[in-house]
Amino acid sequence: MSRHPFALALSLGFLALGCFSTGYEEPAPAPPGVPDVQDEDADDGDDAKKLEEKRRELEVARLRLKLVEFDAETEEFKARLALEHARRDADTARRAHEHLTSTEAPHKIAEARLRFDRARYRAEESEAELVELERMYAEEEFAEITKELVLQRGRRQLEMARRELELSERRLAMLEAFELPKEQTGLEQALLKAREAVEVAERKVRHLDLENARELLEAKNKVESAEEELEELES
Secondary structure, eight states: OTTHHHHHHHHHHHHHHHHHHHSOOOOOOOOTTSOOHHHHHHHHHHHHHHHHHHHHHHHHHHHHHHHHHHHHHHHHHHHHHHHHHHHHHHHHHHHHHHHIIIIIHHHHHHHHHHHHHHHHHHHHHHHHHHHHHHHHHHHSOOOHHHHHHHHHHHHHHHHHHHHHHHHHHHHHHHIIIIIHHHHHHHHHHHHHHHHHHHHHHHHHHHHHHHHHHHHHHHHHHHHHHHHHHHHHHHO
16 A cells, blocks of 8 residues: 555656646747748738739729820810800801891891882872872863862872881881891890800810819829839839
């Protein structure tokens, strides 16, 4: 019985020694001047992440540049189209004004004068015919009823001729003093507005050219900066 406790103690001692010899051992620190492998792996991961971010930034900058170029082309097209429309409207207004002053107004006045002259001649003829009838019936013997009917017809024709003459005269005066000047003023105002619209459209085109140039320059600068930054990271 006295040998068992000793054997048990000896076995426990060997078991403890085995545990110490096969347990966890802390890694030895790296010698001075030798870089730590774990730190290098972490740095490489950060660099790769930054490189990928810069590549995406460059891609976005290039897409932004294409978008700016497309928008610039679209806005320039719209502005120049509006300018072309304004120029056509101005040319139409100019031709309408020239047509009125050189052709339409003189033609209208000539027609009105012709109607006036025709009415005047008709009134003069009717008056002369009535005078002749009155003289003839005064000198010769005619039936009273026949005489009165003929003279009454002559007087009515003269009255109608005088009314037509008065109306033609008023029509001519109104045309010369009011209608044609009003129409000409309206065309002059339309021409002025059309020319102002052309000037506004031209200014918009020039402003748009400057604005597009600025935006394109900014977009190109961003692309160049992103390319330079990416090149530095890759080197």
